Amino acid sequence: MLKDITLGQFFPGKSLIHRLDPRAKLLILLAYFVALFLAKSYISYGLMVLFLAAATMIARIPFKSMTRGLKPMLIFIILTAVLNLLYTKGGRLLLSWKFIHIYTEGIKSAVFMALRIILLICGSFLLTYTTSPIALTDALERLLSPLKFIKVPVHELAMMMCIALRFIPTLIEETDKIMSAQKARGANFETGSLLKRAKALIPILVPLFVSAFRRADELATAMECRCYHGGEGRTRMKVLRFTWLDLGAFAVAGLLLAAVIVLRHFGL
Amino acid sequence: MDPTNPILEVKDLTHVYSAGTPFEHTAIEHISFSVGAGELIGLIGHTGSGKSTLIQHLNGLLKPTSGKVLFHGEDIWKDKKFTQSIRGRVGLVFQYPEYQLFEETCFKDIAFGPKNQGITGNELTERVYRAAAFVGLDKDILEKSPFDLSGGQKRRVAIAGVIAMEPEVLILDEPTAGLDAAGRDGILQNILDYREAQKATVIMVSHAMEEVANLCQRLIVMRKAAIAMDGTPDQVFTRARELTEMGLSVPQVTEIFLELQRRGIPVPDSVYTLSQAISALQKLKGGKTPC
Numbered sequence: 180m181l182k183d184i185t186l187g188q189f190f191p192g193k194s195l196i197h198r199l200d201p202r203a204k205l206l207i208l209l210a211y212f213v214a215l216f217l218a219k220s221y222i223s224y225g226l227m228v229l230f231l232a233a234a235t236m237i238a239r240i241p242f243k244s245m246t247r248g249l250k251p252m253l254i255f256i257i258l259t260a261v262l263n264l265l266y267t268k269g270g271r272l273l274l275s276w277k278f279i280h281i282y283t284e285g286i287k288s289a290v291f292m293a294l295r296i297i298l299l300i301c302g303s304f305l306l307t308y309t310t311s312p313i314a315l316t317d318a319l320e321r322l323l324s325p326l327k328f329i330k331v332p333v334h335e336l337a338m339m340m341c342i343a344l345r346f347i348p349t350l351i352e353e354t355d356k357i358m359s360a361q362k363a364r365g366a367n368f369e370t371g372s373l374l375k376r377a378k379a380l381i382p383i384l385v386p387l388f389v390s391a392f393r394r395a396d397e398l399a400t401a402m403e404c405r406c407y408h409g410g411e412g413r414t415r416m417k418v419l420r421f422t423w424l425d426l427g428a429f430a431v432a433g434l435l436l437a438a439v440i441v442l443r444h445f446g447l
Numbered sequence: 448m449d450p451t452n453p454i455l456e457v458k459d460l461t462h463v464y465s466a467g468t469p470f471e472h473t474a475i476e477h478i479s480f481s482v483g484a485g486e487l488i489g490l491i492g493h494t495g496s497g498k499s500t501l502i503q504h505l506n507g508l509l510k511p512t513s514g515k516v517l518f519h520g521e522d523i524w525k526d527k528k529f530t531q532s533i534r535g536r537v538g539l540v541f542q543y544p545e546y547q548l549f550e551e552t553c554f555k556d557i558a559f560g561p562k563n564q565g566i567t568g569n570e571l572t573e574r575v576y577r578a579a580a581f582v583g584l585d586k587d588i589l590e591k592s593p594f595d596l597s598g599g600q601k602r603r604v605a606i607a608g609v610i611a612m613e614p615e616v617l618i619l620d621e622p623t624a625g626l627d628a629a630g631r632d633g634i635l636q637n638i639l640d641y642r643e644a645q646k647a648t649v650i651m652v653s654h655a656m657e658e659v660a661n662l663c664q665r666l667i668v669m670r671k672a673a674i675a676m677d678g679t680p681d682q683v684f685t686r687a688r689e690l691t692e693m694g695l696s697v698p699q700v701t702e703i704f705l706e707l708q709r710r711g712i713p714v715p716d717s718v719y720t721l722s723q724a725i726s727a728l729q730k731l732k733g734g735k736t737p738c
Contacts, residue, residue, distance in 0.1 A: 190469065286692040359508050363539040364608060365563030367531065381558065385549035389594070 203204025489659030492669030538614030
């Protein structure tokens with residue numbers, strides 16, 4: 180069922196990570212990404228894994244949900260690893276058979292590349308698992324607010340993103356319902372040629388678009404009825420405030436980044 | 448009803464949504480009942496009691512987590528083709544069915560179901576006209592776009608879209624939700640006409656107690672994923688107090704008679720229609736005609 184798509188879905192909770200300011204989480208994720216791309220040695224990768232594992236444990240996110248998120252990317256990860264394995268030269272030649280030559284450096288780069296992608300994905304998942312979409316857009320709006328001076332409509336963009344995120348589950352539910360209704364009338368989406376299956380989508384897409392437009396119209400009216408007129412002079416119900424907790428988190432992330440940079444400097 | 452020849456049988460049916468995720472949720476649990484050919488059944492229950500999940504099992508839209516659904520004694524999941532054919536023989540009209548209209552004209556939309564059954568040509572045209580007649584749609588409306596119609600007319604077109612498959616069992620999820628009184632009575636009459644003409648079995652999900660109390664011969668009450676009561680309106684409304692405890696409304700007359708009982712006036716237990724109420728009150732006054 181469509182509803183079962185839970186990738187990156189927010190798990191409500193009260194852990195330290197959940198309680199962090201969403202801006203802090205976004206900035207820390209950014210620092211984590213930078214560190215990830217600077218890491219060059221087993222030690223620095225070990226540090227990165229340790230950091231992520233600790234954060235996951237503190238957030239009380241089951242490791243199973245993390246690995247489940249990786250599943251759709253598995254082919255991509257394996258492909259990257261294999262390409263790196265085959266095309267990186269250097270170090271000792273381990274295996275040579277016909278056109279396949281495997282060097283020690285190749286193994287190293289394959290492992291690092293796969294690890295980098297896995298850590299990248301898991302890090303992002305940790306953010307979306309522990310931060311509600313609303314908090315995330317709020318944070319983005321605040322972090323990007325300096326762009327207002329060069330006339331970027333930051334508030335409007337954030338509002339659009341917020342509405343889009345809000346309506347994803349609604350539209351998925353709606354699609355499910357329309358699909359069931361058309362199936363009840365004998366529609367068949369599972370068999371037939373590609374063209375036939377594409378045509379079978381019309382009875383789903385037309386009602387879906389009609390209802391999406393209807394919803395958009397109703398929402399716009401409802402917002403205007405409550406005097407919405409854009410972001411100017413708008414106050415918030417939940418004001419974001421940095422706390423000591425955020426400071427601590429920044430310190431840990433800063434330490435990680437610094438450690439990776441220092442290690443890189445020493446060629447490790 | 449012929450109890451020896453049930454048209455639909457539900458045996459120990461359980462359905463679990465999103466099994467194995469944090470969002471796991473058991474919608475119905477160990478449900479068993481059977482439906483005789485030609486019955487008119489009202490299915491009632493609070494929001495989230497599992498009614499919608501249950502009816503989607505009856506035409507093979509949802510696959511049971513465990514248990515079976517038998518149609519004329521055969522498991523509807525026995526093979527893919529059979530499951531597909533069941534959808535035409537057990538017609539399901541969803542809640543707010545007007546939101547599933549998609550064709551350019553009402554005619555084409557009503558023809559969608561029978562066309563999927565493999566019906567073509569004159570037979571198809573006839574089916575559409577017949578279905579339209581059942582729901583009281585004029586022929587000139589059939590050439591209009593469904594998006595230009597009023598809410599009530601759209602609902603009729605959508606119901607006609609299922610009726611056109613001429614199902615032996617017609618299941619409707621809140622067919623009158625959001626309609627005014629006149630539209631409500633009209634659609635209910637259409638459903639009764641179809642049942643009469645086709646000797647069809649009808650299962651109607653409803654919140655409106657007055658509606659099911661007056662129409663149906665059998666009521667199934669669902670509560671927390673299971674069947675709480677199953678019987679004639681008489682039997683069910685005798686337990687009116689339990690119904691109110693479940694958070695279900697009872698017909699207004701029943702409510703008045705419950706209150707009369709509470710105040711010590713000797714009135715019978717299950718009063719759910721106006722005529723019953725009148726005769727009960729007449730009896731109380733000693734057979735004199737009421738004023």
